[in-house]
Amino acid sequence: MALITPADQQYLRKSFAAMTRPVRLLFFTRTLDCTTCLQTRQILDEFPPLGDHIEVEEVNIVLEPDKAKQYGIDRTPSIAVVYHEENTPEILADSRIRFVGTPAGYEFASLVQAILLAGGRESILTDRSRARLALVDAPVTLRVFTTPTCSHCPKAVNLAYEMAFASPHITSYAIEATEFPDLTRRYRITGVPKTVVNDEIEILGGLPEDDFIDQALAGFPVADPANG
Numbered sequence: 001m002a003l004i005t006p007a008d009q010q011y012l013r014k015s016f017a018a019m020t021r022p023v024r025l026l027f028f029t030r031t032l033d034c035t036t037c038l039q040t041r042q043i044l045d046e047f048p049p050l051g052d053h054i055e056v057e058e059v060n061i062v063l064e065p066d067k068a069k070q071y072g073i074d075r076t077p078s079i080a081v082v083y084h085e086e087n088t089p090e091i092l093a094d095s096r097i098r099f100v101g102t103p104a105g106y107e108f109a110s111l112v113q114a115i116l117l118a119g120g121r122e123s124i125l126t127d128r129s130r131a132r133l134a135l136v137d138a139p140v141t142l143r144v145f146t147t148p149t150c151s152h153c154p155k156a157v158n159l160a161y162e163m164a165f166a167s168p169h170i171t172s173y174a175i176e177a178t179e180f181p182d183l184t185r186r187y188r189i190t191g192v193p194k195t196v197v198n199d200e201i202e203i204l205g206g207l208p209e210d211d212f213i214d215q216a217l218a219g220f221p222v223a224d225p226a227n228g
Contacts, residue, residue, distance in 0.1 A: 101176025
């Protein structure tokens with residue numbers, strides 16, 4: 001039985017038809033001790049029939065630990081979004097977009113937006129934000145904690161994903177908080193969305209774009225207003 005309704009399937013077919021480059025969803029799993037891996041695989045398997053530019057590759061982190069390490073994955077289920085370069089389609093480019101857990105509920109929409117972004121959709125970021133991101137010159141890791149029932153979470157997740165796609169120095173993880181209680185304790189998650197930047201900066205709630213990016217990039221230079 002399909003998990004995506006016929007109406008949503010029709011909408012996704014239309015959206016995915018506009019993609020200009022192929023996207024591969026790297027699905028990190030393990031055979032044992034992963035109660036939500038099957039559900040995640042079922043969700044991902046519904047994408048390829050809806051878009052010619054979408055494929056799914058399963059990676060067992062126990063059998064392929066080097067590949068998991070390459071993409072900064074140490075938990076299952078997890079998803080890394082990669083894509084084929086337009087001029088060199090044989091090369092896979094890393095979007096630095098990750099989802100840790102099952103992309104269910106409201107976060108299903110965030111995964112769809114990540115696919116479209118990697119597939120060629122124009123960034124929603126303002127010129128000011130892109131100028132700010134261009135000044136990032138050191139590694140930044142964003143962890144956005146979410147739950148499937150949080151209607152405000154996709155705003156924070158999508159902004160974090162846009163930041164990762166715009167800057168080669170940023171990697172963004174959306175983390176399904178209820179699936180990983182050890183992480184919720186470590187990062188003191190008492191409400192969502194909560195974004196943790198480099199294990200130091202905490203951003204609460206779904207902030208407007210300028211506020212979110214300014215808080216996330218505190219410590220980095222600010223772009224010249226005359227240039228953006």
